[in-house]
Amino acid sequence: MRITFSRSGGVTGVRLRTTVNEDDLSAPHAAKLRRLVKAADCFRLPKQLAADPKQPDRFQYELTLEDGERRHTITIDEEAATPALLKLLEWLTDLARGGCQDGGRCQV
């Protein structure tokens, strides 16, 4: 499985991007990735999770998931994300910020 992750918005306006390849992860992290994706039911989420009204300074995310034949892109307003999806986004944010090294400090 491969996930392309990007985050925009927030009061800082700083953008984060990363691509996570399951093949490049350690076994525990690869397992975690699958667990988080499954719990968030990513492949069945609608293409857009939009908040109405939008809350100022919240994050926007874009995820593209590729797993074998399956491919799905979701754009997400943070305040419209499910708790399970937020867990996945939080972990991907840690990876994008380089804070989730093998043997390291991933919390989710």
Place this chain on the structure above:
Amino acid sequence: MKRVHRRHSQSCSICCIVPPHILNALARSGTEAERVLALETLAHSARLRGQREILGAFAVNTPAGQKRRTVYTERNGTTLPGKLVRGEGDPKAKDISVNEAYDSSGVVYDFFQKVFARNSVDDRGLRLDSSVHYGRRFDNAFWNGSQMVYGDGDGVIFQRFTKCLDVIGHELTHGVTQYEAALNYQDQPGALNESMSDVFGILVKQWKLKQTAAKADWLIGAGLFAKGVSGMALRSMKAPGTAYHDPRLGKDPQPAHMKDYYAGHDDNGGVHINSGIPNRAFYLTADAIGGNAWEAPAKIWYTALCHNLRPSSKFLDAANATVMIAGNLYGAGSNQQKAVQNAWKTVGVLK
């Protein structure tokens, strides 16, 4: 005086567990505690839907000039508002984030009260609620429609988000905009919304520090970056695009002119990016007029926010409104009006 406008209609007028007719009855004839609770519940729901005409029907008992601050701690959770740690008038807490949220929201309140005679975010004494320690390593602060929320930062790129007075002013101004022009948080109206938050955020800082436009740094979030980050601030209103350049962050993406307008989909159509253009217009106006930016320039901008701008207003609408207002306040052809006109021309909004 104030415009009453309806936001786009929603099918549920007031959605809460206790039906409106019961709340209305309590508001009219309950005990004092019941009245306060019913009024606050109705007002809260109405605020969330921008139904100002409903708010107008209720007299709120907070006299002008009285702050009601409450600070909560999330203890790294995300269920708002969290655990109450400091109420209005309570002594300093041990927690610096709590004290910063408390003190700075007070300064923002005082600024709007003293400079514009505005009684809190909604001009009716709205409570100023802040939740700190939201999430884990959360590198953000936001206004959720009724309160402020602050993260601790990640400690690598960002420090705690209660640290900067102008960031707190930025968040509270989102509330003010919600009650006034209600600029849609998307594309140009969203960039104007963001710019208003930067404008009044920076003005609170300048007012508190007693800095003239010439002496001020015009930097949003200076001091927020952690040690080792190659950057001064989140944004520069004086020189958009120059606030930071760090290998981990990239370069400050803000344009200083319409020719570099960001037309992509990220960030709700670049609301934090394109805000550089109206930000710079405000800076140029203040620089040309001279003196304190919270006087004539702020008065022009505040008038536009409260009386002229609408949810779908674009940059050109803001330019036309501020030029017209400057003429009304200071005279056609006045230095103030010329300053506003030249500013919008310089950033490429007016020809």
